[in-house]
Amino acid sequence: MLTILRRIVLEFSQASVLDQALMRLVTQVKETLATQCCSIYLADHQQQHFLLMASNGLAPDTVGLTSIGFTEGLVGLVGQREEPINIANAHQHPDFMYAPEVEEEKFQAFLGTPIIHQRKVLGVLTVQQTQARVFSEHEEAFLVTLSAQLAMALASREAQGAILGRGQQNIGQQHKGIGGAPGIAIGEMVVIQPKADLSAIAVNQTDDITLQLQIFHDAVVRTLAEFCQLSEKLKSVISDSSLDIFDVYKQLLDNDSFKVEVIAKIKQGFNAQSALKLVVDGYVIQFEALDDEYLRERAYDIKDLGNRLLNHIQNQTEPEQDLPAKFILVAEDVSATLLAEYQHSxxxxxxxxxxxxxxxxxxxxxxxxxxxxxxxxxxAIRQLNQKRAIIDGYAYQLYVSPGAALVTEYQHILATELELQTQVKQAAHLPAVTLDGHAMNLMVNSGLSAGLEYSQNVGADGVGLYRTEIPFMNRNCFPSENAQTALYHTVLSSFAGKPVTMRTLDVGGDKSLPYFPIIETNPFLGWRGIRITLDHPEIFLVQIRAMLRANYQLDNLAIMLPMISSISEVDEAIKLINQAHYELRSELLNDQADCLARPKIGVMIEVPSVMFQLPELADKVDFFSVGSNDLTQYLLAVDRNNSRVASLYDFYHPAVLRALNYIAEHSSQLKMPLSICGELANEPTGALLLMAMGYQNLSMSAHSIAKVKWAIRHVEMQQLESMLAAVLRQTDVLNVHRYLHQQFVKLGLEDFVHGKWE
Structure with missing residues (x-):
């Protein structure tokens, strides 16, 4: 039976015409269950009814014409109750609705199951039989299982605009995604297809190996030049280290292992594009097989690199695309290079x-x-080209062909946002002090890319989180002590006189190293963070030595330990830090040794268990820093990068806010300096709540500092404390958003919360 079920779903998913796919489906189900009738009704939420879309057993001429209201009949009852209904004699049921045109009076037994995807009823699948009987447990289980698997395939077709085929679904169609970058955009969509596609290449061999080697060499040279050209174009637009993303591509292209593998394939007799395909596919399969978010993203980089090399191998020249003056770029895989290619247009x-x-x-x-x-x-991006859309980067929503009212609403939001950006820039270099004199330190998060991502011009009071793992990721082996020392010294000297908190290597979970793969069933609960570095003290000691050497005579370093879940981990880490400090002092002359300071050591509060060990931790370390992203993820058991459950990830959840307040209260009692880094601190709403809780340092992206400062400078602490007390009494996350919106309207800060409370 399982084989039959899989075949039915697979055939439906692969069919190109919806009506034919539905008819094939009901016929297969009827035959499998040996019943007299099978029908499928699809939900039309605009018309608030189920439409009969296919049937093998009911009157054929009623298909596509017969509708049943969401609150009518047994089909409506299945949709309302969102559970199977199995009735021996349907005619005797109080909700039975007689529809003579469908000719179902001969059928007595009725079994209906809802088709539900992400809490939305997409349709109802029914079977009927002339004999008055209850369908067996086995038959019901089969139909329930089929409906559950069918839901995903139908959801895909709904997104493609295939369901009901009336064109109405294109008006105001809404899609939920994952946040990439905040902001609002309104404009025409332009779908970009790759100029060359390795997946379409057939593997072929050649006799002219010398020619193919030259073709590959020329493609590498031209692709490198292309990356340099794209990077140069962006230099006039971006001044931070985001440009160093292109260094990742250059490193991939310069990687001897990568080039040697392609050359080896060519020498085996494969032509250049076939050799490239074989090597790239091998890397992609290896990366995508790992249950790791960062490596999955690097698989996209490899694909992009492969396609750009292929384009130069094929020596394709395409006419310049006729683009609208303003547009929204849409693609299956938007890469950094694709974004750089079109950002100036x-x-x-x-x-x-x-x-x-x-x-x-x-x-x-x-x-x-x-x-x-x-x-x-x-x-389905092919259907989106030249259609108007709205991107809401705050609520992670895409609206396709939006109605006039929605466009007007977002045009107002966009105009307000542009005006607000001009205002908040005025606060960038002013102190973050409330109207009644309460000051807050605003720090910058850094280290998302290999180089300097921070700028002295953003008005930060220092670096609250420097992520040291990226230099480890952009290599084919662990970086040496000297290489790390040089990088850390650049960071520390750039913020001379200001504190810089460096987090020790935090890989595992959503980040992994190509040369140190970690394959686990549940990586977020596995071997990651401090657990890895304590198991490999040779890695930890080299990194600590590099940090201490980089801090020589600067003395603005603090070291932060990630993923702490027990006191023993802190003890072991401090022991190793002391060992590294002692070793370095012994290697220096007496006067130099005296200048080698032992930095402050802190722990990240991101594993819920350590919330209940704060007094013991306070005896061991110098400061606490809350990692709100992971703490939220662990408290709510939600992977925020999984689009199926991303809507459940909300750091305004009452449990998360109460946990943060608990940490702040106990840290205050322990007289322990407290900071926080994560998305909550990036938003004025979150920043003001954290300030009221008692957090002394907020660490955020460089782009958020000015707007958070502006908000802080327009409120009084008493207002924030009153707002916090009310928020902590809320029991539902939606009520928290609504309350914060109401309060920000009263404070004159309503423009900071659009898209967060709906």
Whole structure:
């Protein structure tokens, strides 16, 4: 039976014509269950009814014409109750609705199951029989299982605009994705297809190996030149390290292993494009097989690199595309290079079917202040070209062919946002002090790319989180102590006189190293963060030595330990830090040794268990720093990069806010300095709540500092404390958003919360 079920779903998914696919489906189900009738009704939520779309057993001429209201008949009852209904004699049921045109009076037994995708009823699948009997448990289980599997395939077709085929679904069609970059964009969509596609290449061999080697060599040279050209174009637009994303591509292209593998394939007799395909596919399969978000994103980089090399191998020249003056770029995989290629041509926003907020495209979009939505499942991009759309990068929503009222609403939001950006820039270099004199330190998060992503011009009070793992990721082996020392010294000296908190290597979970793969069933609960570095003290000690050497005579370093879940981990880490400090002092002359300071050591509060060990931790370390992203993820058991459950990830959830307040209260009692880094601190609403809780340092992206400062400078602490007390009494996340919106309206800050409370 399982084989039959799989075949039915597979055939339906692969069929190109919906009506034919539905008719084939009901026929197969009727034959499998040996019943007299099978029908499928699809939900039309605009008309609030189910439409009979296919049937083998009911009157054929009623298909596509007969509708049943959401609150009518047994079909409506299945949809309302969202559960199977199995009735021996349907005619005797009080909800039975007689429809003579469908000719179902001969059928007595009725079994209906809802087709539900992500809590939305897409339709109802029914079987009927002339004999008055209850369908067996086995038959019901089969239909329930089929409906559940059918839901995903139908959801895909709904997104493609195939369901009901009336054209109405294109008006105001809404898609939920994953946040790539904040902002609002309104404009015409332009679908970009790759100029060359390795997946379409057939593997062929050749006799002229010398020629193919030269073709590959020339393609490498031209692709490198292309990356340099794209990087140069962006230099006039971006001044931070987001440009170093292109160094990742150059490193991939310069990687001896990669080039040697392609050359080896050519020498085996494959032509250049076939050799490239074989090597790239091998890397992609290897990366995508790992249950790891960062490596999955690097698979997209490899694909993009392969396609660009292929384009030069094929020596294709395409006419310049006729683009609208302003447009939204849409593609299956928006890469950083694709974004760089089009950013100067009136690019308003970005939509990528694949990808996450960790992708290089998302990082670059943030740096360019271009709204972006990633990871929109079931989006058929071929049907989107030249259609108008709205991107809401705050609520992660894409509206296709929006109605006039929605466009007007978002035009107002966009105009207000542009005006607000001009205002908040005035606060960038002013102190973050409330109207009644309460000050807050605003720090910058750094290290998303290999180089300097920070700028002295953003008005930060220092670096609250420097992510050290990226230099480890952009290599084919662990970086040496000298290489790390040089990088860390650049960071520390750039913020001389200001504190810089460096997090020790935090890989595993959503980040992994190509040369140190970690294959786990559940990586977020596995071997990651401090657990890895304590198991490999040779890696940890080299990194600590590099940090201490880089801090020599600067003395603005603080070291932060990630993923702490027990006191023993802190003890082991401090022991190793002390060992590294002692070793370095012994290697220096006496006067130099005296200048080698032991930095402050802190722990990240991101694993819920350590919330209940704060007093013991306070005896061991110098400061606490809350990692709100992971703490939220662990408290709510939600992977924020999984589009199916991303809507459940909300750091305004009452449990998350109460946990943060608990940490702040106990840290205050322990007189322990407290900071926080994560998305909550990036938003004025979150920043003001955290300030009221008692957090002393907020660490955020460089682009958020000015607007958070502006908000802080327009409120009083008493107002914030009153707002916090009310928020902590809320029991539902939607009520939290609504309350915060109401309060920000009263404070005159309503423009900071649009898209967050709906």
């Amino acid at each position: 009136g690019l308003l926003g970005v939509v990528s079917v694949n990808g996450s907020n960790n992708s290089h495209a998302a990082i670059l979009a943030k740096a360019l202040n271009i709204p972006a939505i990633m990871g929109i499942d079931y989006l």
